[in-house]
Amino acid sequence: MSVLIFIDTTDGHVKKATLEALSYGSKIAAQMGTVAEGVVLGNVQDDLASLGKYGVTKIHQVTADALSQPDAQVYCKVLAEVATAIGATVIVFSNNLNGKAIAPRLSARLKAGLVSGAVALPDTSNGFVVKKNVFSGKAFANISVTTAVKIISLNPNAYQVIAGEGTATVAAFATSVSAGAIKVTSSSKASGDVPLTEAEVVVSAGRGMKGPENWGMVEDLAKVLHAATACSRPVADAHWRPHHEHVGQTGIAIAPNLYIAIGISGAIQHLAGVNRSKVIVVINKDPEAPFFKAADYGIVGDAFDIVPKFTAAVKKIKGIA
Amino acid sequence: MKILVCISKTPDTTAKIAFTDNNTKFDANGVQWIINPYDEWYSLVRAIELKETDPSTVIHLVTVAAADADPIIRKALALGGDEAIRVNADSHDSFYIASQIAEVAKQGGYDLVFTGKETIDYNGSSIGGMVAELLDLPYISLATKFEISANKATVTREIEGGEEVAEANLPLVVSCQKGMAEQRIPNMKGIMGARTKPLKVQEPVAVDPLTAVAGFELPPAKAGVKLVDAENVDELVRLLHEEAKAI
Ligand SMILES: Cc1cc2nc3c(=O)[nH]c(=O)nc-3n(C[C@H](O)[C@H](O)[C@H](O)COP(=O)(O)OP(=O)(O)OC[C@H]3O[C@@H](n4cnc5c(N)ncnc54)[C@H](O)[C@@H]3O)c2cc1C
Numbered sequence A: 001m002s003v004l005i006f007i008d009t010t011d012g013h014v015k016k017a018t019l020e021a022l023s024y025g026s027k028i029a030a031q032m033g034t035v036a037e038g039v040v041l042g043n044v045q046d047d048l049a050s051l052g053k054y055g056v057t058k059i060h061q062v063t064a065d066a067l068s069q070p071d072a073q074v075y076c077k078v079l080a081e082v083a084t085a086i087g088a089t090v091i092v093f094s095n096n097l098n099g100k101a102i103a104p105r106l107s108a109r110l111k112a113g114l115v116s117g118a119v120a121l122p123d124t125s126n127g128f129v130v131k132k133n134v135f136s137g138k139a140f141a142n143i144s145v146t147t148a149v150k151i152i153s154l155n156p157n158a159y160q161v162i163a164g165e166g167t168a169t170v171a172a173f174a175t176s177v178s179a180g181a182i183k184v185t186s187s188s189k190a191s192g193d194v195p196l197t198e199a200e201v202v203v204s205a206g207r208g209m210k211g212p213e214n215w216g217m218v219e220d221l222a223k224v225l226h227a228a229t230a231c232s233r234p235v236a237d238a239h240w241r242p243h244h245e246h247v248g249q250t251g252i253a254i255a256p257n258l259y260i261a262i263g264i265s266g267a268i269q270h271l272a273g274v275n276r277s278k279v280i281v282v283i284n285k286d287p288e289a290p291f292f293k294a295a296d297y298g299i300v301g302d303a304f305d306i307v308p309k310f311t312a313a314v315k316k317i318k319g320i321a
Numbered sequence B: 001m002k003i004l005v006c007i008s009k010t011p012d013t014t015a016k017i018a019f020t021d022n023n024t025k026f027d028a029n030g031v032q033w034i035i036n037p038y039d040e041w042y043s044l045v046r047a048i049e050l051k052e053t054d055p056s057t058v059i060h061l062v063t064v065a066a067a068d069a070d071p072i073i074r075k076a077l078a079l080g081g082d083e084a085i086r087v088n089a090d091s092h093d094s095f096y097i098a099s100q101i102a103e104v105a106k107q108g109g110y111d112l113v114f115t116g117k118e119t120i121d122y123n124g125s126s127i128g129g130m131v132a133e134l135l136d137l138p139y140i141s142l143a144t145k146f147e148i149s150a151n152k153a154t155v156t157r158e159i160e161g162g163e164e165v166a167e168a169n170l171p172l173v174v175s176c177q178k179g180m181a182e183q184r185i186p187n188m189k190g191i192m193g194a195r196t197k198p199l200k201v202q203e204p205v206a207v208d209p210l211t212a213v214a215g216f217e218l219p220p221a222k223a224g225v226k227l228v229d230a231e232n233v234d235e236l237v238r239l240l241h242e243e244a245k246a247i
Helices: A016-032 A049-054 A072-086 A097-110 A216-224 A233-237 A268-274 A290-294 A303-318 B037-053 B067-079 B094-108 B127-135 B188-196 B233-243
Strands: A002-007 A036-041 A058-062 A088-094 A113-118 A129-134 A139-145 A150-154 A169-172 A183-189 A201-205 A228-231 A258-262 A279-284 A297-300 B002-006 B009-011 B033-035 B058-065 B083-088 B112-116 B139-149 B152-159 B162-169 B172-176 B199-202 B211-217
Touching: A002 A016, A002 A072, A002 A097, A016 A036, A016 A049, A016 A088, A016 A150, A036 A072, A058 A072, A072 A088, A072 A097, A072 B127, A072 B139, A088 A097, A097 A113, A097 A150, A097 B094, A097 B127, A097 B139, A113 A139, A113 B094, A113 B211, A129 B211, A183 B152, A201 A216, A216 A228, A216 A303, A228 A233, A268 A290, A279 A290, A279 A303, A279 B233, A290 A297, A297 B233, A303 B233, B002 B037, B002 B094, B002 B127, B009 B067, B033 B037, B033 B067, B037 B058, B037 B067, B037 B112, B037 B139, B037 B172, B058 B067, B058 B094, B067 B083, B067 B188, B067 B199, B083 B094, B094 B127, B112 B127, B127 B139, B127 B172, B139 B162, B152 B172
Parallel strands: A002 A036, A002 A088, A036 A058, A058 A169, A088 A150, A113 A150, A201 A228, A201 A258, A258 A279, A279 A297, B002 B058, B002 B112, B058 B083, B083 B199, B112 B172, B139 B172
Antiparallel strands: A113 A129, A129 A139, A139 B211, A183 B162, B009 B033, B139 B152, B152 B162
């Protein structure tokens, strides 16, 4: 019996969402009176042993040529081998892109019940029940997992990173898995940008910005806040902003600490994707805009006037010249 | 080429979300049902586009649902597709549904299985991956572009902060999201034609679900907005810094 946590990396670095998953998985292990261990696929630049401070005692590292391609089919086979070898009864993923690709496969392979998009620790007082987002953020469901092995994929920003003391031992895990069928031929990444689902702060703008040429002030505000930028659906549909910035019921669902909505009316489909944000700030010139009902703070006024002042005020408070 | 497109019925995006039976069941009273937008706008329309390019393509739709899903399937058939299969079962968990779809896929010998990125009600994002594992096929998730040439698929998919292009030979399972295609409105000819397209109903295979819904909850209501004067943006930033501790 143990808890196994998938350590997701990007360009050799451990993702922030993984630190959340490690903290969460270690807490579950403590709750169940067992140990938490990690598994990482491929070579990593970060110091793996130091991940012990998030509560894992041991990290299984698998390096094999077959893992050079990001292929969920191959990853799943290897993770199943590790999980079986150590007798894991709970397996934790972050519900990010890799989690979404691998966890369902592993669930079907191990016949292990999956809760995807978990937002809280399991309730083990009577069975094993995990709370997850449903109806695109409009409700929660408590899912009871009845299988011996359980898989949870934790929503980003749903559980805080808890760092303590400790180092983990790192052990190589040998696999004989063969290469998969998928070959990645190219990839492109906007370097330096904060990934939207991991961002603590998100600055989002809608049709109220009138046109793509006015996004400079939105980006300036995002920059001083180290925020990711997002937009409403019509803005992405009109190609003012890239598709991957579209948040809402039919876009990306996010739950940052702070969500700043500029010139967005707050339609129900938009709110569905962002209403799990901890603090919501709305800037809209229409006092009747429905977004104000879902907001914590608001300013009724013209974005073109307020956003630059907002940026200046943040600079002042952060002591940026 | 034979494509299987997974179709799910979901409440309309403006539906009031409420629960009955001591918060264990979704309250369907007065709810309008739609085709899950990801299934409709992206998987189905992209499959139709592939058939427009290569008319020898065959498109089958599959849904796992009771008879009340029939209007939704007819609506999907009005957009396109040659026939539909409904596995006659009340919805259980994702694994149960994926197992039924995998069974249909095995019988039909499809080259390609398309699912939406997720359903807008359960938000599981898991059917595609489970079906792929049950069929022992490669799976490309969260695709934003899909091209096919001979037997090789070239798929653009989302990665954190960007995208990558992956290649794989058919057969293949792909989950589809924004970018794949554009929403279409069914025309009169499609709606008339859909009435006579085959809608086969088959009974489910015996599968034990791995999870069950113990209950639902609604999120706590917001306390109410604190409005700050437009002339006093500094005050907003002070509140965010000192009170909300969000900056
Ligand atoms: C099935 C379905 C799915 C959908 N999914 C999504 C989704 O995932 N995400 C999403 O965002 N939408 C979605 N929508 C669309 C949604 O219903 C709204 O149409 C959309 O969110 C509106 O975008 P907006 O707020 O940017 O634009 P508008 O509704 O046009 O609002 C613009 C706002 O800007 C304000 N404004 C104008 N000028 C200024 C100014 N100078 N300063 C300050 N404020 C100003 C206006 O008062 C107004 O409130 C979906 C719709 C459907 C039917």
